[in-house]
Amino acid sequence: MTQAHYNFLFIGISFAIYIVIAVRSRASSTKEYYTAGGGVSPLANGMATAADWMSAATFISMAGAVASDGYDGSRFLMGWTGGFVLLTVLMVPFLRKFGKATVPDFIGDRYYSKLARFVAVLCAIFICMTYIMGQMRGVGVVFSQLFGIGIPLGVIIGASIVFFYAGLGGMKGITYTQVAQYCVMAFAYTIPAIFIAIVLTNNFIPQLGLIGNYTQGGGDPVPFLDKLNNINTEIGFSKYTDGSLSTIDMFCITAALMCGTAGLPHVIVRFFTVKNVRAVRRSACWTLIFIAVIYLTAPTIGAFSRVNLIEKLNNTPYAEAPAWLAEYEATGQMAWVDKNEDGIINIHGPASSSAEKKTNNVFIPTAEIKTPIYPALDAPESQRIGKNGERLIANAIDRTNPNELYFGTDIMVMANPSMAGLPKWVIALLMAGCIAAALSTAAGLLLVLSTSVSHDLMKKIVKPDLSDKEEVTYARIASFLALGIATYFGINPPSAFIAKTVAFAFGLAASSFFPTLIMGIFSRRMNKHGAIAGMLTGISFTALYIVYFQFLGGTASQYLLGISPEGIGFVGMLLNFVVAITVSAFTPAPPEHIQEMVENIHIPSGASDASDH
Amino acid sequence: MKIERPRKYRSASLRITFTLLAFWLLISLGCGVVFRTWLDDNFPTVGHAPFGFWMAQQGAIIGFVLILIAYAALMNRLDKKYGYSEEA
Numbered sequence: 001m002t003q004a005h006y007n008f009l010f011i012g013i014s015f016a017i018y019i020v021i022a023v024r025s026r027a028s029s030t031k032e033y034y035t036a037g038g039g040v041s042p043l044a045n046g047m048a049t050a051a052d053w054m055s056a057a058t059f060i061s062m063a064g065a066v067a068s069d070g071y072d073g074s075r076f077l078m079g080w081t082g083g084f085v086l087l088t089v090l091m092v093p094f095l096r097k098f099g100k101a102t103v104p105d106f107i108g109d110r111y112y113s114k115l116a117r118f119v120a121v122l123c124a125i126f127i128c129m130t131y132i133m134g135q136m137r138g139v140g141v142v143f144s145q146l147f148g149i150g151i152p153l154g155v156i157i158g159a160s161i162v163f164f165y166a167g168l169g170g171m172k173g174i175t176y177t178q179v180a181q182y183c184v185m186a187f188a189y190t191i192p193a194i195f196i197a198i199v200l201t202n203n204f205i206p207q208l209g210l211i212g213n214y215t216q217g218g219g220d221p222v223p224f225l226d227k228l229n230n231i232n233t234e235i236g237f238s239k240y241t242d243g244s245l246s247t248i249d250m251f252c253i254t255a256a257l258m259c260g261t262a263g264l265p266h267v268i269v270r271f272f273t274v275k276n277v278r279a280v281r282r283s284a285c286w287t288l289i290f291i292a293v294i295y296l297t298a299p300t301i302g303a304f305s306r307v308n309l310i311e312k313l314n315n316t317p318y319a320e321a322p323a324w325l326a327e328y329e330a331t332g333q334m335a336w337v338d339k340n341e342d343g344i345i346n347i348h349g350p351a352s353s354s355a356e357k358k359t360n361n362v363f364i365p366t367a368e369i370k371t372p373i374y375p376a377l378d379a380p381e382s383q384r385i386g387k388n389g390e391r392l393i394a395n396a397i398d399r400t401n402p403n404e405l406y407f408g409t410d411i412m413v414m415a416n417p418s419m420a421g422l423p424k425w426v427i428a429l430l431m432a433g434c435i436a437a438a439l440s441t442a443a444g445l446l447l448v449l450s451t452s453v454s455h456d457l458m459k460k461i462v463k464p465d466l467s468d469k470e471e472v473t474y475a476r477i478a479s480f481l482a483l484g485i486a487t488y489f490g491i492n493p494p495s496a497f498i499a500k501t502v503a504f505a506f507g508l509a510a511s512s513f514f515p516t517l518i519m520g521i522f523s524r525r526m527n528k529h530g531a532i533a534g535m536l537t538g539i540s541f542t543a544l545y546i547v548y549f550q551f552l553g554g555t556a557s558q559y560l561l562g563i564s565p566e567g568i569g570f571v572g573m574l575l576n577f578v579v580a581i582t583v584s585a586f587t588p589a590p591p592e593h594i595q596e597m598v599e600n601i602h603i604p605s606g607a608s609d610a611s612d613h
Numbered sequence: 614m615k616i617e618r619p620r621k622y623r624s625a626s627l628r629i630t631f632t633l634l635a636f637w638l639l640i641s642l643g644c645g646v647v648f649r650t651w652l653d654d655n656f657p658t659v660g661h662a663p664f665g666f667w668m669a670q671q672g673a674i675i676g677f678v679l680i681l682i683a684y685a686a687l688m689n690r691l692d693k694k695y696g697y698s699e700e701a
Contacts (some may be wrong), residue, residue: 064671074645074669082641085677089630089684207671211660223661239668241653251646258641278692281685288681292674299670602623604688604697 003518006428007146014184014432015161017529018177018439035094042279046286048178049270051185053084053287054294055131055441056138060434061186061499064412066302067309070232072243073302075254076499081288081295082254083261088284092271094521094601096280101512102448103265104456110520112594113528114461120536121456123396123498123512124265126539127505128449129268129486134501135442136490139499141410142434144331151332154489157583158435159483162442179445181436186293188433193297196304199420200224201231206300213428214307228303231310236360236403237349240303253503254569259573260506263513266448277604305412308419313405314347318388321345324418327389328411335406336390337362337397343388346404353401370495372406410498442486446479488563495550500566504546507569511538515576524595538576542569622695629687633680640676645669 001009014575058080066073068236098106104124136155139162143154193206200216201209203222213221224534228240238244245253271280312322318336328334336345352360363372372393375383386392393406407415414434417427456476459466493499512535519526519534546565548554556564563571589595619663649665656664659672 069651071666071669074666074673077670078673079643081674081677082637083638085680086634088681089633093688208660210671211658212663213661225662225666241663247646251642254646255643278689279694281681281688285678285681285685288678292678295674296671388635599619602626603619604692 003424003427006424007431010428010432014436017180021177021180042283043286044179045283047182047286047290048175050290051178051182051440052444053267053291054185054269054437056135056438057499057502059437060138060413061410063298063301064409065499066299067306067412068409070240070243072245075250075257077295079254079257080261081291083258084288086258086262087267091268092515093277093280095268096271096277097601102451102456103207104452105266107541108460111528111531112591116528116532117456118461119532121452123535123539125449127508128445130508131502131505132442132445132486133439133489133493134498136452136486137493138498139438140490142438145414146431148330152491155487159487162439162446163479163483178440181440182290184436185433186517188430189294190297192422192430193301194425195422196420197300200304200307207296210300210303228307236346236352246562247563249567250565252563252570256507256510256567256569257503258570259514260510263509263517266444269448301413301416305416305419312419313345315344317344318390328415332372333408333411335362335393337404338388339399339402339404346402348401348403355400360401362403362406363393364398395467446482449482450475451479454522463599503566507542508539508568511572511576515573515580519580524598525584525589526580527584527587527590529587530580533583534576534580537579538572541575542572551569618695625691626688633684637680641673645673
């Protein structure tokens with residue numbers, strides 16, 4: 001069987017499982033549509049939440065971020081898991097007690113205002129859309145690799161599948177499908193790591209291998225991280241264990257990711273499917289344990305794949321390079337430009353650059369073009385294929401540095417098993433896992449988005465006499481529209497790097513929902529004026545900053561206090577707090593019954609029912 | 614006997630929450646970011662990994678899981694003490 005056969009076999013089996021589950025649990029009532037009837041067990045809910053939580057960004061992109069940034073990659077590792085702790089401890093038990101289906105619902109009721117609800121819906125839509133764009137991109141990357149097709153077509157295929165089971169099954173179909181997806185993801189992620197750990201460090205536990213010795217190729221064992229640090233510094237990168245981000249940027253990005261996590265509508269809503277407040281706590285523990293299985297493995301994959309990539313390619317003549325290089329060239333994920341015309345692949349870091357602003361770009365990125373572009377298909381062969389047989393790119397080459405190899409960090413996880421020469425079935429399993437990750441999160445996000453529109457916008461604001469059935473129909477229509485838009489942006493994303501796009505979504509959540517929810521839960525005095533002013537200030541500031549630097553060509557020298565767009569959500573969050581507290585101090589306190597409600601949500605018993613199913 | 618003292622319950626639960634959050638802050642932004650270089654230089658390695666680096670990439674995550682387990686256990690015990698325990 002060829003690799004393609006294995007891939008289709010594994011993916012086909014996993015899809016069959018998902019679709020069967022989705023069809024069998026087809027939702028008909030709105031309660032089932034939104035919260036899966038509310039009686040899911042903590043363990044199952046834990047797995048499903050973990051799968052929902054671990055998106056294409058986590059699965060595919062994060063290990064790549066660690067591979068390329070070393071210590072700096074920890075911002076994603078700590079940010080996303082740490083945020084989960086915040087979520088569990090500060091938000092979920094209280095929101096669960098409150099018992100409403102969505103975050104805008106809580107905001108609308110807690111802040112006794114239709115305007116607040118409307119602003120919350122806008123924020124939810126904005127956040128979810130940004131997040132979904134990243135997922136659709138991830139889906140595209142995976143399918144493109146799988147079928148050897150371009151990313152745009154991959155995005156479209158993936159989008160159709162997401163619509164099918166998310167739109168049909170609602171939350172219930174999604175929950176159990178996600179349990180299955182978690183299992184696929186966990187195996188798909190850890191098995192390659194174990195194999196590679198054995199090859200590189202002679203230890204079948206990747207986490208121990210990472211802190212152990214590099215033993216491949218005989219010779220005296222050298223500590224693995226020392227080897228990696230040396231590999232890096234020899235060719236002009238900073239030490240792997242040091243990274244290169246400033247402490248303040250690292251702090252802000254990590255904090256923004258943590259607070260953003262705690263403000264994410266689609267994760268919060270996941271906990272409404274559990275029986276009561278105490279079950280919520282247990283479910284959250286399980287979720288974090290399941291998440292930790294993967295997050296503790298990601299740094300090992302990052303480190304191993306970096307070693308593999310550099311050892312296998314650096315200073316190797318192109319003609320002798322492994323076969324997978326040509327495959328990745330074909331899908332645009334890797335590119336080689338023979339800058340010094342010696343036929344040998346030379347990899348270098350920014351320190352080797354002779355320019356004033358040190359980078360190791362192979363080609364010069366512009367505001368619109370950040371990935372390789374290629375000559376037209378009908379161009380003469382001499383323009384498409386180089387002297388050594390490499391695929392030529394059409395970008396302007398950056399000759400101020402000697403780095404010749406471009407690789408998209410998003411392929412590190414997928415490329416890892418190929419680079420390490422693992423068996424075909426392992427690669428196929430990983431593919432199935434990548435798809436599971438991308439689809440499960442995209443479905444969850446789509447649901448939140450569609451319910452924001454149908455429940456929070458249509459039913460609560462625009463047309464209160466909507467019947468249950470009509471509401472569900474609106475939800476499905478909204479799904480379809482949202483998916484269309486997300487697909488478009490999956491093809492033309494704000495950042496070619498999935499984890500970065502997702503980080504922006506988190507920054508937006510950190511600056512809008514997190515403060516407003518926290519103040520709503522813990523302060524009886526916070527009123528609607530403060531909340532609305534805060535949300536608007538936070539999200540506008542953050543969104544404008546991101547748009548300016550990602551789309552309008554702002555440069556790093558213009559950063560506020562040296563904080564990049566990835567981290568600006570932290571500042572947006574502080575702004576939200578300040579504005580909200582100030583405005584509410586000058587405006588009337590919330591009515592008595594609202595203040596009582598706030599008291600009430602701190603009492604753990606008597607939460608609204610969750611029905612069995 | 615069912616004892617319900619909402620105010621006392623609330624302050625007890627907030628105390629648990631803030632203590633755990635203090636640990637949370639310490640192991641993540643503390644050890645992993647702000648004090649990282651100092652820890653790398655002054656603390657023993659974990660296996661062959663610098664301490665701060667290891668905390669940021671592995672230790673913090675393990676710590677988070679422990680924090681959540683402690684949270685669930687402590688809060689459930691608190692619920693029982695104040696009579697808020699429901700049949701699970």
